[in-house]
Amino acid sequence: MTTRIRVLVVDDSALVRRLVTTALAEASDLEVVGVAKDGVEAVEQVAALAPDVVTMDIEMPRLDGLGALTEIRATHPRLPVIMFSTLTERGAAATLDALSRGASDYVTKPSNTGRIADGIAAIRDQLVPRIRALVGMRKLAPAGGRDAVRRPPVTVAPARASAGRPDVLLIGCSTGGPDALARLLPRLPATLGVPVLVVQHMPALFTTMLAERLDRDAALTVREAADGDAVRAGEVLIAPGDFHLRLRSSAGQVRVALDQGPQENFCRPAVDVLFRSAAEVYGGRALVTVLTGMGQDGLEGARVLSAAGATVLAQDEATSVVWGMPGAVSMAGLAQDVLPLEELPARITRALS
Template identity: 45%
Template sequence: MVVDDSAIARGFVRRWVETEDGMEIVASLQTAREALNYLERTDPDVVVLDIEMPDMDGITALPLILQKRPDVAVIIASTLTRRNAEISLRALSLGALDCIQKPDAQGAVTSESYRHALVTRIRELGARARRVPAITKIPSVEPATPKGKSGANILAFVNTREPISLRPMPTTAPRVLVVGSSTGGPQALTEICTRLGPVIDQAPVLITQHMPPTFTSILAEHLARATGRPAQEAEDGEPICAGHIYIAPGHRHFRVARTNGQPVAILDDAPPVHFCKPAVDILFSSAAEVWGAWVLGLVLTGMGTDGTGGAADIVASGGSIIAQDEATSIVWGMPGSVAQAGLCSSILPLNEIAPAITHIFTGRRA
């Protein structure tokens, strides 16, 4: 279901979705009140919901939609104003699963990468809405040790996937935390960062969250308020210092380099990686070059595979990776990819990640 007072925006989404196999538009509506009336009869898996509409806006309609259909996946579509970015992040806290820039007639917003991002979100979140409840992890009584991975632990899953092997946690205490996240990331980042005060005080925290411009700036402000620590979009050439949270600006890649012995932020306008800009792979790979074995990487909820290549570079440099588990992830794409690649030293539910990171940074690594 597409709910937007702009006929242009509705037209773009309809054309994109109708060319995809296995997807259809069940309703294309210009008001939120129409959406509430059509919700039960059309039974959508996904609602793409505009923020600014006459009569009833998206933030008012959201809880009413979820009250009628708690299992529906809502994607907020918003123009890139500061006010709408604030509202969109509030919508995520109220139960929307993702937010994306509203399509319009501007070339950047109707590009192939944008179309891919929107269609992928609709497909992945629609599949999630139809999926059975999250799988349950059960520990093996006597974990097997696969050939070539001496001492690795095994997590067995109640499904048809291959068991996931965990790497031993390195003995070197990390000096930097790098984080990659996408769909569901803002909520997960807030949950974790608010409990990482002692870690932030002793080490920089670098974050790539897949979000448009303006949204990342608002996210930084929210994290600063929630943590009581400085948090801001990274600026090109600025030193990376302990006690600070740095966030990749929307539509700019964020990597780190060493200048005169000091790690600094580098922003660039290179093409998207995995259709993502900013890309987690770029941040992770550059962190591995700068800090080597002193890197702890964290991959949170999100669709796609961005972060897996960079996580491999961190592991090759002697660092370690933690991934969010499937049960607490909105989409287990990014964390699932690094887990299934055998790159993780730990796979944890959201509420256990901050305590684990604190233990790792303080030297209690079991």
């Protein structure tokens, strides 16, 4: 028997509420059980309706989305909350604040809601997969929800001859990644001794602000990568939104090459692009870490690096917001260790010491 996913839609705009409810109504496994016009109503509706997931606007009267999120988290720490954001500097900052307060994920509002059909399609394509990924494990059998199927056991990759001390740390993440990075990078020492390359699925501007926030708390230097940047030990370079990040080696110097080639795994930047190019430059002398994220981006790149002798680590399911990306790597038998997020910094430091 199919259990439908119950959604509460929160937005002060009647047009946006209409777009969201119409988009969700097209999915047979989703049911909009209520709407709220501000944060006060949202908190009340969560208590009254017990939804499986909440979509939350940020800027609202009486109580904004950040305030409502804080109140909801106090009583419902694991309820998935997806924020609606604008592609502006203010919207990016508010979204990152929301993610740091426990928001599960975010979607960007359509830039032009003049054409209703286009707005509905844009919301549906972003929102429905996220709802299914975030709620799938909590429901008995949501239609089309792969996460609801009983998982095969994780196979830890066997110990093997090392390709040598890693010369680079590669990190891939998506849903839940900004918070995971905020908890992981500050616990890596300034003496790490290798460069760090990160792909986090985020739009342009969001990655710029994410890098700035991470740099404030980390001992390592964190910044958004630019085309032609030299890859240096002690620096964390984050792929900019809407650009693939590749590595190129010339005259003994590894540099960043950015491009807007076709999306891979529906993503740009894509983790697989970085991982494959790193295999060409470093071979097996790489330490790969796959953190929380929806989908399977990073799986094939991790396979290439693992075959070359690289060490692969994955975040465990219990500490992942969505165990899509690390789960794919883990169940493929590519990870030497599948660990809680809080154990990964020490494991990374140990592998690089």
